[in-house]
Amino acid sequence: MKFSYYPGCTLHSTAVEYDQSARAVCEKLGIELVDVPGWACCGATSAHSVNELLAYALPAHTITSATEDAVVAPCAACYNRLRYTDVRLREDAHLRGEVEKAMGRPYRAGVAVRHLLDVIANDVPEEEIVAKLQGTLGGVKVVCYYGCLLTRPKDVAAFDDVEEPRTMDRLMELCGADVLDWPHRVICCGAAFSLSRTDIVYHMTGKLIASALRAGADAVVVACPMCQSNLDLRQPAILKQLGVKERIPAVYFTQLMGMCMGYSSDELGFKKIMVNTSALIKKIKSGRAEAPAPAEG
Amino acid sequence: MEEQLGHPLSQCYQCGKCSAGCPAAYTMAEPPNRVIRFLQLGLYDRALSQNSYWVCSSCEMCTTRCPRNVEIKEIMEVLRHDAFRRGITSGEAPVPAFHKAFLKTVQWFGRLYEPGLILLNNLLSGHFFKDVTSAPGMFFKGKLKLFPGRGADNAAVRRIFKYSREEAPRGEV
Numbered sequence: 001m002k003f004s005y006y007p008g009c010t011l012h013s014t015a016v017e018y019d020q021s022a023r024a025v026c027e028k029l030g031i032e033l034v035d036v037p038g039w040a041c042c043g044a045t046s047a048h049s050v051n052e053l054l055a056y057a058l059p060a061h062t063i064t065s066a067t068e069d070a071v072v073a074p075c076a077a078c079y080n081r082l083r084y085t086d087v088r089l090r091e092d093a094h095l096r097g098e099v100e101k102a103m104g105r106p107y108r109a110g111v112a113v114r115h116l117l118d119v120i121a122n123d124v125p126e127e128e129i130v131a132k133l134q135g136t137l138g139g140v141k142v143v144c145y146y147g148c149l150l151t152r153p154k155d156v157a158a159f160d161d162v163e164e165p166r167t168m169d170r171l172m173e174l175c176g177a178d179v180l181d182w183p184h185r186v187i188c189c190g191a192a193f194s195l196s197r198t199d200i201v202y203h204m205t206g207k208l209i210a211s212a213l214r215a216g217a218d219a220v221v222v223a224c225p226m227c228q229s230n231l232d233l234r235q236p237a238i239l240k241q242l243g244v245k246e247r248i249p250a251v252y253f254t255q256l257m258g259m260c261m262g263y264s265s266d267e268l269g270f271k272k273i274m275v276n277t278s279a280l281i282k283k284i285k286s287g288r289a290e291a292p293a294p295a296e297g
Numbered sequence: 298m299e300e301q302l303g304h305p306l307s308q309c310y311q312c313g314k315c316s317a318g319c320p321a322a323y324t325m326a327e328p329p330n331r332v333i334r335f336l337q338l339g340l341y342d343r344a345l346s347q348n349s350y351w352v353c354s355s356c357e358m359c360t361t362r363c364p365r366n367v368e369i370k371e372i373m374e375v376l377r378h379d380a381f382r383r384g385i386t387s388g389e390a391p392v393p394a395f396h397k398a399f400l401k402t403v404q405w406f407g408r409l410y411e412p413g414l415i416l417l418n419n420l421l422s423g424h425f426f427k428d429v430t431s432a433p434g435m436f437f438k439g440k441l442k443l444f445p446g447r448g449a450d451n452a453a454v455r456r457i458f459k460y461s462r463e464e465a466p467r468g469e470v
Binding site: 009010012013014015016037038039040041043045046047048049050051052053054057058061065101102103104148149152153154162163186187188190191192193195196197198199200203204233271272274 | 320321323324352354355356357358360361374377378381389391392393394395396397399400403407408409411414415418422427428431434435438439440441442446448449450453454456457458460461462
């Protein structure tokens with residue numbers, strides 16, 4: 001399987017651990033990733049907030065630059081913008097004309113836009129994933145957080161249910177995690193306001209963290225670098241405000257999958273997470289020792 | 298009004314489901330269903346003179362749940378585009394200031410450059426030292442780079458910006 005890979009800006013900066021772990025897991029699963037040459041920022045969320053044409057032309061540049069027939073984005077915001085752009089440009093000839101004038105070249109229609117979670121969970125047969133697992137997550141308790149953009153809009157991003165998505169839950173269960181139910185899987189974290197109205201992020205992300213702790217989770221599993229940065233970077237200040245002493249790491253689903261595929265926590269960038277992850281890693285390892293996976297024995 | 302917005306409004310029967318699910322409604326002067334009501338009544342200026350479209354996080358919960366398929370988030374965006382063009386901040390000046398800073402860094406470097414964004418955001422919003430304390434921690438974790446990354450097709454990006462801002466006929470797209 002060969003895909004064009006659109007890491008997006010954050011995977012080259014604040015979310016390098018997502019990039020590292022995504023590449024590692026894809027390599028094990030036989031998913032070949034080829035970087036889109038000359039890719040540019042998708043503009044989320046500022047471009048679609050202020051200028052409609054810009055909001056379509058920036059993603060269109062990246063889609064048109066892709067060398068393969070499908071482009072995979074690990075970031076939920078990039079995925080949402082690229083996919084939405086592709087749908088709109090295929091149905092609206094006038095808009096497409098304007099975008100092509102802005103780009104100075106024809107738009108390359110027919111490139112499938114996929115999210116990394118969708119590709120890993122739905123293109124690789126379950127038994128092939130299981131065959132690559134060398135260890136389990138040792139029954140560690142997790143809640144899966146999809147955030148707002150991964151499954152929306154409902155007719156555009158159609159790989160999972162819009163209110164009750166389960167793709168990530170299924171992968172985590174496959175890896176031997178104890179996946180808990182919780183009510184906040186698709187509630188927005190307030191990503192766009194991280195720098196302008198930080199209080200909104202405190203309010204929205206605060207609810208998520210409190211809910212995850214209430215559920216009794218050891219970690220929040222995410223598939224979006226915006227969600228991760230709000231849940232992780234802003235967590236100490238949020239929990240201080242709420243008067244809570246506990247901490248809960250927000251980790252990428254690829255990092256946890258990588259843990260089961262024989263990679264070390266350093267190779268998967270666990271140290272780059274601001275909230276301390278050593279208790280989580282310890283718990284995974286001790287859980288494994290108590291109940292070794294059948295694949296290992 | 299429907300023509301001006303490019304989105305139908307008449308299907309909305311004011312059930313309020315959008316406002317009930319909106320995670321930002323708590324900080325809006327007027328919740329989403331009331332904004333739609335203003336527009337149904339032709340009170341465009343009333344919709345534009347309050348803050349809801351600026352604090353809308355574009356999460357699409359409203360559009361997703363609307364039983365009448367009203368594109369509420371998209372309508373919020375139409376209001377935002379117009380307010381941005383006309384310099385209307387409705388008491389939320391830091392929000393458009395952030396968008397301006399974000400897009401400037403993308404225009405210059407083709408990709409987001411966080412230290413530049415934080416600096417420019419703080420200059421434009423007037424909160425000079427906001428988030429400066431968290432920068433060293435991120436830097437040592439290797440999450441902030443001192444210099445902007447390379448590899449973006451800068452010429453293509455500049456062309457897109459130039460056309461979108463200057464040459465595109467207003468209101469046509």
